[in-house]
Amino acid sequence: MELDLVLKPQVSGLLREVLDAPTTLSEMVEALGSPLNVVVPQQIETNAAAYRAVYSEHRLSGTIFFAHKANRSSALIRELAAGGCGVDVASLGELRHVLEAGFTGARIMATGPKDTEFLWLAARVGATVNADSREELVELAELVARFELAPVRVMIRLSAFDSPGVTIASRRSRFGVHARELSSVLDLLDRHRDVLDLRGMAYHLDTTGLDEKVRALEGCLLAMREAQTRGFTPSAIDIGGGFGVNYLSDRREWDRYTTELGKAVLGTRASMTWQNHGYGLRAEGATLRGTLGLYPAHRDLAGASYLDELLGRESPSLGRPLGTLLLENLYDLHIEPGRGLTDQCGLTLARVAQVRTTDAGEVLVSVAANSRDISAEDHAVLMDPLLLPHRPEAQAPVGVYLTGNLCLEDDFITRRQVRLPRTPVAGDLLAFVNTAGYFMDFAADHALMQPIARKVAVYPAEQGWTWCLDEQYWPVKGNRA
Numbered sequence: 001m002e003l004d005l006v007l008k009p010q011v012s013g014l015l016r017e018v019l020d021a022p023t024t025l026s027e028m029v030e031a032l033g034s035p036l037n038v039v040v041p042q043q044i045e046t047n048a049a050a051y052r053a054v055y056s057e058h059r060l061s062g063t064i065f066f067a068h069k070a071n072r073s074s075a076l077i078r079e080l081a082a083g084g085c086g087v088d089v090a091s092l093g094e095l096r097h098v099l100e101a102g103f104t105g106a107r108i109m110a111t112g113p114k115d116t117e118f119l120w121l122a123a124r125v126g127a128t129v130n131a132d133s134r135e136e137l138v139e140l141a142e143l144v145a146r147f148e149l150a151p152v153r154v155m156i157r158l159s160a161f162d163s164p165g166v167t168i169a170s171r172r173s174r175f176g177v178h179a180r181e182l183s184s185v186l187d188l189l190d191r192h193r194d195v196l197d198l199r200g201m202a203y204h205l206d207t208t209g210l211d212e213k214v215r216a217l218e219g220c221l222l223a224m225r226e227a228q229t230r231g232f233t234p235s236a237i238d239i240g241g242g243f244g245v246n247y248l249s250d251r252r253e254w255d256r257y258t259t260e261l262g263k264a265v266l267g268t269r270a271s272m273t274w275q276n277h278g279y280g281l282r283a284e285g286a287t288l289r290g291t292l293g294l295y296p297a298h299r300d301l302a303g304a305s306y307l308d309e310l311l312g313r314e315s316p317s318l319g320r321p322l323g324t325l326l327l328e329n330l331y332d333l334h335i336e337p338g339r340g341l342t343d344q345c346g347l348t349l350a351r352v353a354q355v356r357t358t359d360a361g362e363v364l365v366s367v368a369a370n371s372r373d374i375s376a377e378d379h380a381v382l383m384d385p386l387l388l389p390h391r392p393e394a395q396a397p398v399g400v401y402l403t404g405n406l407c408l409e410d411d412f413i414t415r416r417q418v419r420l421p422r423t424p425v426a427g428d429l430l431a432f433v434n435t436a437g438y439f440m441d442f443a444a445d446h447a448l449m450q451p452i453a454r455k456v457a458v459y460p461a462e463q464g465w466t467w468c469l470d471e472q473y474w475p476v477k478g479n480r481a
């Protein structure tokens with residue numbers, strides 16, 4: 001039974017070295033409390049380099065805008081400010097944060113829903129406004145005129161692309177303007193040419209599905225043509241984020257897990273989850289129904305290679321690869337990876353508080369953290385934590401449930417049973433790796449007055465690596481390659 005449960009995480013770079021020093025980690029948690037977040041700022045630049053290599057391969061220019069919402073770390077943002085990336089901000093707070101880190105307007109893309117204050121500051125510092133609606137453009141034009149600001153660069157975020165003759169479901173989004181409304185948005189921009197400078201078209205689709213993205217990119221290419229025929233000179237297409245991460249080291253484990261989960265839901269094998277939770281699957285008699293609502297935790301195609309694949313795909317209606325079409329038109333390609341750029345950029349440590357066994361024989365490991373501190377499950381990503389310290393002499397694998405520190409029935413860090421190499425004891429640490437993209441701080445709050453994790457940055461030093469508080473990290477620290 002045990003082997004079926006294993007989902008070994010992919011770990012590389014400095015994170016691996018950090019995990020090899022459990023005594024230091026334990027001292028850090030002792031000093032700073034549990035949970036504790038660890039970020040690896042220099043890794044984000046290494047990741048950006050992989051995307052840049054894809055740009056070179058396709059001979060494309062344009063900017064990589066890190067989607068700030070994936071992580072609140074100052075260290076990551078400051079490291080990016082020192083390099084060549086841009087940043088995508090989706091709130092007034094994020095915009096203020098990146099300005100303080102050293103970004104200037106030319107490298108900032110403002111996305112998402114925007115209140116007046118956010119719009120004003122974005123316009124004031126010369127950020128590009130990725131417009132979500134016609135109403136937003138009207139307000140922006142009014143602000144620029146009222147405050148006599150320089151014309152603002154704008155992109156039009158499109159959604160719901162109709163594909164001629166094809167029935168690919170284009171999912172509804174509450175963001176962006178329908179491609180059908182483009183003409184009236186161009187009318188609006190035409191009336192405000194003195195204050196709004198149309199730079200191009202944009203989309204962001206929250207999916208891993210390549211076909212949908214092919215349609216969307218093609219939709220943007222067509223929209224660029226329409227804008228050109230109306231006398232605009234747009235020069236860039238922003239294809240948003242959603243390049244993703246591969247979280248697991250072994251595809252076979254993932255395949256086996258999902259196959260066995262189906263059997264468990266049908267009752268043909270022992271349950272693998274708390275109260276036989278099916279992650280979207282359910283049994284109707286002897287038939288499996290529903291859809292597995294999990295992120296594909298093992299992905300052969302993720303991050304920069306996903307971008308490469310997308311650019312190599314043929315445009316169904318224009319014929320020829322999308323990368324070629326971008327190049328021929330001399331369009332800049334902008335991307336906004338969040339999760340994809342944070343791959344291997346962080347981990348979350350949690351101290352084991354108590355271990356108990358239920359009357360049904362289930363082992364519950366309660367940790368000093370909760371499901372908002374480590375929200376991988378909430379994002380439907382399943383992977384095993386690592387148990388520290390490593391004690392090879394004590395190995396006796398055990399399947400356990402990880403429960404959080406909130407007195408809420410559903411505060412499980414995992415509703416799936418995870419297999420640990422031995423039964424943990426109070427004071428051990430669990431390391432949840434690869435949490436820098438959304439899992440470590442997106443949802444963290446002070447429910448029950450429990451502490452929010454502090455954050456530390458780790459970076460290479462003379463002897464291996466060293467660390468400091470996240471807010472103390474600036475790119476001038478450490479040895480740079």
Ligand SMILES: *Cc1c(COP(=O)(O)O)cnc(C)c1O
Pocket residue numbers: 067069070088111112204206240241242243244336337338339340
């Ligand atoms: C969230 C978001 C992103 C980043 O998405 P990832 O899946 O993390 O790459 C990029 N652009 C916009 C507009 C977003 O809302």
